[in-house]
Amino acid sequence: SSGINAEYGVGDTFTINGQSIEVPPGQHCKQKNVIYLAQCQLCEDSDENTYAGKSMQKFSSRVNGHRSHFKAGNVETIEKSALSLHAHEKHQENFSLNNYKFMVYKSTSDPNNLHRLESVAIDSLRTNILGLNRCNTHK
Numbered sequence: 001s002s003g004i005n006a007e008y009g010v011g012d013t014f015t016i017n018g019q020s021i022e023v024p025p026g027q028h029c030k031q032k033n034v035i036y037l038a039q040c041q042l043c044e045d046s047d048e049n050t051y052a053g054k055s056m057q058k059f060s061s062r063v064n065g066h067r068s069h070f071k072a073g074n075v076e077t078i079e080k081s082a083l084s085l086h087a088h089e090k091h092q093e094n095f096s097l098n099n100y101k102f103m104v105y106k107s108t109s110d111p112n113n114l115h116r117l118e119s120v121a122i123d124s125l126r127t128n129i130l131g132l133n134r135c136n137t138h139k
Helices: 059-067 082-090 111-125
Strands: 013-016 019-022 034-040 050-055 100-107
Touching (some): 013 034, 034 082, 034 111, 050 111, 059 100
Antiparallel strands (some): 013 019, 034 050, 034 100
16 A cells, blocks of 8 residues: 555645545545545645545555556557556656555445445545646546
């Protein structure tokens, strides 16, 4: 679980587009059915540094899914993850998932709620306008 909540414990915060988001109590890397946030630490002063995503699998497994897209020189693989694409475009000299900090933002017992919760998170945190989410999730 390298990098997952590594420096963020309960009571710590992410600042996203001017909003302070406190790490919720009880969240952990083995949780399933989560909404998570990934924040690029190399863009810390920028508002456009956060991604909101969802996972039905263990949070740690989802992070490893992002990690698999960090293969320098393989543009097709890089483009499959918003995180690797951002790192490739903005930080090619420091192309690593280790430059991101992660947190479980919300969780649900009902996986059918994940898409809606992800949409709400993206809209309320504005990560589709001022962030790394590529488009609005409302379809």
